[in-house]
Each structure stands twice: as structure tokens, then as C-alpha cells.
């Protein structure tokens with residue numbers, strides 16, 4: 001037996017439920033089974049939701065003119081300007097210096113956690129949440145504590161729970177709006193109340209993950225930065241969801257720091273950004289076209305998603321054993337398994353469904369051990385015929 005080299009505890013602890021469940025799915029595919037994959041929030045994986053042509057053309061044009069070199073560490077100037085305009089249009093005084101282009105929001109998160117967190121610090125994040133909010137902070141000595149989203153009230157933010165969990169160790173308070181996995185959209189009043197709570201804790205900065213902002217079906221989604229006069233807010237967004245180009249790996253953070261509290265941490269962030277060189281140059285040109293050209297095309301994509309989401313909600317309503325709070329935005333459903341025996345082990349539920357009926361979901365506890373248990377997350381991005389087949393299989397599985 002070869003003696004194994006040790007893995008670090010920090011790497012061994014990383015979990016990403018959305019892709020971890022793909023491992024058994026790939027094994028089944030290798031045996032010749034066709035799996036309906038409803039696990040990953042990638043619109044390009046399904047028919048009918050392509051990256052817009054003008055963005056693809058701009059990406060290709062950058063390649064053709066050999067714009068393939070390293071770019072500036074904070075992003076190409078034209079893109080930083082366009083992002084600034086986008087953020088200003090949402091009602092806050094963003095300047096180009098406030099904008100940093102990254103390899104997607106996911107890289108921005110790693111950089112933010114690396115710059116903010118020391119041993120013993122806390123990130124207060126919604127439960128349930130997008131998994132990196134739990135996985136990454138521990139790499140920098142931090143701990144993620146979850147605040148409760150109310151499962152019986154559309155996964156609304158429990159503001160009392162946030163208040164109860166705030167203390168001086170909370171360096172970052174996270175709002176994902178619209179939320180992944182629940183689809184809840186916070187009202188402007190809830191956003192104001194959250195800012196009010198944060199304002200009592202001067203070491204606290206808000207992370208506003210607004211990557212699904214254009215997929216709000218309630219009409220009430222608002223920019224957190226536009227509503228904060230004192231509390232620092234780091235806005236996160238990018239090309240992945242609303243511009244339908246997740247594989248390009250382009251995103252940004254925009255820093256709203258009205259009182260100038262973050263100068264030191266910002267210096268750290270800029271050092272980290274310089275040390276990782278830059279984001280993909282041609283992809284930045286593609287995203288730039290998305291930001292500067294007409295966005296009328298988005299209505300069609302939104303309507304497609306809405307139709308598919310409504311179909312899923314209708315089906316769930318007729319299936320005994322499932323229940324779901326209707327989402328206000330994004331493209332996920334966070335479905336409650338109502339049979340207590342099945343709900344007790346949601347990962348088992350997902351794996352059994354996968355092995356027996358070849359439908360791939362993600363277990364709810366992968367989005368929050370505390371608040372996600374007894375649920376699964378599915379994307380409602382595939383065409384209705386695919387969703388229909390998936391629900392037929394889920395229904396058969398539940399009937400046993």
C-alpha cells in the first residue's frame with residue numbers, strides 16, 4: 001500500500017452539494033443510463049435560454065483581434081465604466097474605482113473572505129444559502145452562522161433571528177436577493193430593516209449578492225447599496241445568470257462605502273486582485289456587450305423561465321408528498337418533502353431517486369444543514385417536456 005500524502009483539513013472540509021451529487025450521476029451515465037439533470041443553475045444546459053448573439057459576437061471579435069493578453073487586475077476600463085453605469089442606474093453613487101471585475105462572483109467571495117476574516121470572525125448568511133457562503137469562510141479561520149428564512153412564509157427573512165445573532169464578531173452580513181435556493185425576494189422595507197440592524201455594529205459590512213436581480217418576478221427587488229447611507233455594502237453580480245453566460249466566468253464586486261470605513265480592507269482586496277493577475281480578457285468584452293447593448297432580449301428569456309417555473313409549481317401542487325413556497329425570483333424551487341420518513345434523510349431521498357428513476361436533484365441539507373433538511377432543490381430551466389418526464393418519474397418514486 002502506498003502511503004498517502006495528507007490533505008489539509010481546510011480542503012477536506014469543502015463541500016459543494018450541487019456538484020457533489022454529480023459524481024454518482026456520472027457513474028450511472030457511464031453505465032448507459034440517461035439522467036435528467038435538475039441540479040445545476042446553468043441555463044445553457046437546457047434548450048431555449050442561449051447567451052445572446054451580440055455577446056457571443058463581441059467575445060469572438062476580441063479573440064479575432066488578438067485581444068487575448070493579460071488585462072488590468074481590476075478589470076478592463078470600458079467594462080468597469082459599464083458596470084458603474086449599471087449600478088448608478090440602480091440608485092447609488094457608484095464610481096469606476098468602486099468596481100472590481102473578477103472570475104465570477106465565486107472568486108469575489110474568496111477574495112472578500114480572505115481580506116475580511118481572521119480567526120474567530122463570523123459570516124452571518126441566510127439559511128438556506130448558496131453553498132460557498134458556508135464552505136469558504138472556514139478556509140480563512142471564519143465561521144458561517146445562518147440566520148433563519150421562514151419556510152412557511154415564502155422563505156421571508158427572519159429579522160429577529162438576525163438581530164439575535166449579531167455581535168462584534170460578525171464581519172459580514174449576507175443578503176442573497178433574489179435568494180438561491182428559495183427564490184425569495186426581499187422587500188425594500190426588509191432591506192431597510194436589515195441595514196438598520198447592521199448599522200448597530202460598526203465592524204459589519206453587508207454583502208449584497210444580486211446575481212439574480214434581472215430575474216425578479218415580484219417587481220420589488222431593490223439595490224441594497226442604494227438604500228444604505230452609512231453601512232458599507234459590497235454588491236456582487238456578473239454575467240452568469242441574468243446575462244446567460246455562466247461559463248465565461250466573469251463577475252464583479254462594487255464597493256459602496258459611504259463613510260470610508262473600508263480603506264484598509266480595500267487595500268488588502270486590491271493586493272489580492274493584483275496577485276491573481278486578471279479576469280479573462282475576451283470574456284470581459286463579451287460581458288461589456290451585454291451591458292452596453294439593448295437588453296430587450298431578456299424579456300423573452302424571463303418569459304421562458306416563468307412558463308417553466310409555473311409548470312413546475314402546477315405539477316408539484318398535484319403530487320402528494322411534495323409542497324413548495326412559490327418563488328419570487330431566480331430559477332429554482334426549494335421543495336419540501338412532506339413524508340416525514342423520507343424527509344428525515346433528504347440526501348438518501350435524492351440518491352434513491354437518482355438510482356431508481358434517474359432524476360438528479362440536490363438535497364436541501366446541502367444548502368443548510370439546519371434550515372434545508374427535508375427539502376430538495378431543483379432548477380426549473382429545462383423545457384416543459386423534460387420537466388414533465390422528470391415529474392412523472394418523481395411521482396412514481398414517491399408512490400413507491
Ligand SMILES: Cc1ncc(COP(=O)(O)O)c(C=O)c1O
Nearest residue numbers: 041104105106130180238240251
Ligand atoms: C447566489 C449565487 N451567487 C453566486 C453564484 C455564482 O456566481 P458566478 O458564476 O458569478 O461565480 C451563484 C451560482 O449559482 C449563486 O446562486
